Amino acid sequence: MDIEKINSALEEGYNRRYKSVEKRVSSIVEELQESENFDIEKLELVQMRSFVATLLNTETKSLQEDVETLLAQKELIERSLEKKHAQLQDTKYDVFEVLEAKVTSNDMALSKLHQVKLQSIDLYDILSEMVESAIITALEKDEDGEIKETIVEIVKEITFEAIKEGSLNTIRVRKILSTVLNSAIEIAEASPNRAENILKGTMKGMRGGLVHSIDRFKKRLAFTPAEAKHILVDDYDTIIEDLNQTDTLFSQVVITQASKSVQNIRSILINTNKEMRYDLEELLHISKETADVMKDKFSTLAHSAVKKADTAFSSQKAQEAKKMGKEAWGVAKSALGSAIKSAKGAMDKKVK
Numbered sequence: 520m521d522i523e524k525i526n527s528a529l530e531e532g533y534n535r536r537y538k539s540v541e542k543r544v545s546s547i548v549e550e551l552q553e554s555e556n557f558d559i560e561k562l563e564l565v566q567m568r569s570f571v572a573t574l575l576n577t578e579t580k581s582l583q584e585d586v587e588t589l590l591a592q593k594e595l596i597e598r599s600l601e602k603k604h605a606q607l608q609d610t611k612y613d614v615f616e617v618l619e620a621k622v623t624s625n626d627m628a629l630s631k632l633h634q635v636k637l638q639s640i641d642l643y644d645i646l647s648e649m650v651e652s653a654i655i656t657a658l659e660k661d662e663d664g665e666i667k668e669t670i671v672e673i674v675k676e677i678t679f680e681a682i683k684e685g686s687l688n689t690i691r692v693r694k695i696l697s698t699v700l701n702s703a704i705e706i707a708e709a710s711p712n713r714a715e716n717i718l719k720g721t722m723k724g725m726r727g728g729l730v731h732s733i734d735r736f737k738k739r740l741a742f743t744p745a746e747a748k749h750i751l752v753d754d755y756d757t758i759i760e761d762l763n764q765t766d767t768l769f770s771q772v773v774i775t776q777a778s779k780s781v782q783n784i785r786s787i788l789i790n791t792n793k794e795m796r797y798d799l800e801e802l803l804h805i806s807k808e809t810a811d812v813m814k815d816k817f818s819t820l821a822h823s824a825v826k827k828a829d830t831a832f833s834s835q836k837a838q839e840a841k842k843m844g845k846e847a848w849g850v851a852k853s854a855l856g857s858a859i860k861s862a863k864g865a866m867d868k869k870v871k
Contacts, residue, residue, distance in 0.1 A: 522566045525555050526573040533577050540578065547574075633849055645840035646681055646695065650702040652844025653677065654717060658710065666713065670720030671727065673847050674699060678728025683735055689761045689768060696725055696772045704780055704788075711783065718787045722795060726769065730802050733765070737809035762810040766799040 532550050537543045551557035562570060576583075615636045622628040653673045657666060681695050703721035707714035761768070770792055777788040 520557070520561065520566065522562075522569050525551060525557055526569060528555055529570070529573055530577055543578065544574065630849055633847075646677070646698045647702045648840030649844040649847065650674065650677060650699050651706060652841040653847040654703060654706050654721075654844075656845045658706075658713065658717075667716040667720040670703075670717060671724040674703070674721050674724025675727035675731065676724075677847055678725050679731045679735075682728065682732040687733070687736060687758050687761065692729070692761075693768060693772055696729070696769065697776065699725055700772060700776050704776060704784055707784055707787075708781065714784060715787050718784070719791050722773065722788075722791050723798070726795065726798050726802055729765065729769065730805055733762070733802075733805050733809050737805070737812050740809065740812045759810050759813055762806040762813070765806040766803040769799060769802060 528551060529547055532554075533547050534543060537546060548557070548559065559567075559570070615632070618632055619629065622632060654670060657669045657673060661669065678695065678699055681699075682692060700721060703717055707717040710717065773788050773792045777785045777792075780788065
């Protein structure tokens, strides 16, 4: 049986006027049987593969062309989106630069502005550089021996802002926590005398930022209509599972980074992780509460939803990361100073 001749006859005689696939395929097979003495039951495997491939290509030709056209449009849209996201972030930077120039003589106003900036800029893609800059700035400006507390506040705020707007799935959260901790480890290795304060402050800050993010997510879930759950939840099953093991996730991130580190850093990470077991119970508690809210609100609905993409900016990333790291240190230091003043004020009142 000459399969090439049969395939050629198939392509020439395929009748697209029939409305159904069944009718189009049946009619061409019958036509080939009559004109080419074709018998599909006698085809060898190679012949069957060739015949079916020709039939599929002929039947789906217009659909394949549509898919290729749409894919080209998709690539164009994605490039345009990436460009617009970069322009969006650059425009935000420009706005903040103008505002910063207006309040340079007022430290309190500048601190407030930097706090708003931290909450307004997408941190995901400049996370490593920003954490590094913030911790280094804290070390350079540490004059009162409160470096660990300052780093806790810095890392908590940065971790929270990086996590809060995106998906809570394990892969994304693990990447954020790993990036933050890895940046702190690199600085700790270069500052062995302060390594313990750097790493303990970072780990407590990471935990605090994660708790804050999950708590915020829980509160938003409570007031979100069930039909709008896709705004917050991109994968119901995955997030329910992830929320029930956040303590394990946290510890795994620490242990993984510890395994890659030199001996003294490894010891600090492992020991601090053990010391934080009660802190991690709080993390697991808020996570399970959040999972329960999700089950109550959304368990009767479909378990898939529209993905909310995390976008990153490309323009002047390193420079902005360094700048925002210093600003994050300023925000955290200001908040810590206010807390200390309040605490001292309360103590003074008790003494009196």
